[in-house]
Amino acid sequence: MKSYIQMPRKVSTKMTEKHTNICAASELVEIQLPAGFAAMETQVAGHTFDTSSLGLLQDNGGCVLKPLGKPECGEREKNFYENLQEAEKSNDSNVLQLLSSFVPKYHKTVTLVVNNRQHTFLKMEDLTKGMRKPCIMDIKVGKRTWDPMASEQKRRVEEQKYVRCKQVLGLCIPGFQVYTHKDRKVLRFSKEYGKNLDSDGFRETITRFINAQNGVFRPLVFEILKQLYRIREWFKMQTLYNFYASSLLIVYDYEHLEKFLLPNDSHQGNGISQLTNGDLENNGSVNLNAQESTEYKSSNAQWVKVKMIDFAHVFPTTNQSLDTNYIFGLENLIVVFEELMNR
């Protein structure tokens, strides 16, 4: 089966109305895929289909297939998922079992012929499955995004990217997409956009990603925080791995959020952005009021997911210490969302 992929040539670097689409101009790239597979529509970052690399695929059963890519990276990521799978089966490592609840469910490797060549893919759960309007943000975590095997040149290149954001917050945004009430379409932002952000720009981008320019829908932030807290708790005790250049993928379904947005896109007066001290849902440092709590419970929170992805540069720790590089970024991300919660 032949498939044609739109390759972006011009990308936006500013978040203004004029520049919101990354595909200002595009060219078609032809790829041949087996029947039943397509290039992943909702891939917002990472390697994509071009002359030298493959992108992610989706099948028609709600799974994504990630190509193994460069041999050393592919092998590491495959081993990572297989170790988790083993731990799940054998029931013998709590630390790994907990970790597997933070990553997409992994199924197996699959070999497919793409453009007349065999390639191996990791088949896993599609985190956007069932979402009609998925808003997706890839956030790479850690100031240091090169692993212990990286060449001098790779270190240098990594150190020079996303500097004003990554070196301050230990976070960067290689891509995201968001649905908004105003635009009535999905807006997608590439790594070129992310590379121009500083820490304030990062905060503004998060605000935009959760559609909170005119008021925060706090049950959404609450759920994101809840999931981030669990991941932080795990990182505060695990000394098995160092996660370099790994991402947190935050996804939520705008279809659900829009039910709560007023026509003028303002949450004010809807009880959503006001914090009262009534019937509080308690989650440590953040709370919901009674109305928010009801909205939160009724949604079952399945429309929001925060998962760890991209394990091509995960290494065992050498001295059994905490992954302070990851924790620094994660703590800052939590602060950004807590600020929104308390706005």
Ligand SMILES: Nc1ncnc2c1ncn2[C@@H]1O[C@H](COP(=O)(O)OP(=O)(O)OP(=O)(O)O)[C@@H](O)[C@H]1O
């Ligand atoms: N399980 C998943 N469910 C849904 N989307 C996913 C999943 N895994 C990856 N993606 C999508 O694919 C993108 C790239 O994933 P990933 O970071 O694993 O690829 P990569 O090519 O290794 O990236 P990089 O170039 O940063 O090394 C993510 O930003 C996300 O949009």
Ligand SMILES: O=P(O)(O)O[C@@H]1[C@H](O)[C@H](O)[C@@H](OP(=O)(O)O)[C@H](OP(=O)(O)O)[C@H]1O
């Ligand atoms: O953020 P950018 O600018 O897209 O940079 C890419 C990013 O660091 C990827 O993680 C890396 O892939 P690996 O994780 O596989 O090393 C890729 O290396 P590559 O170009 O050598 O594939 C870089 O180009």
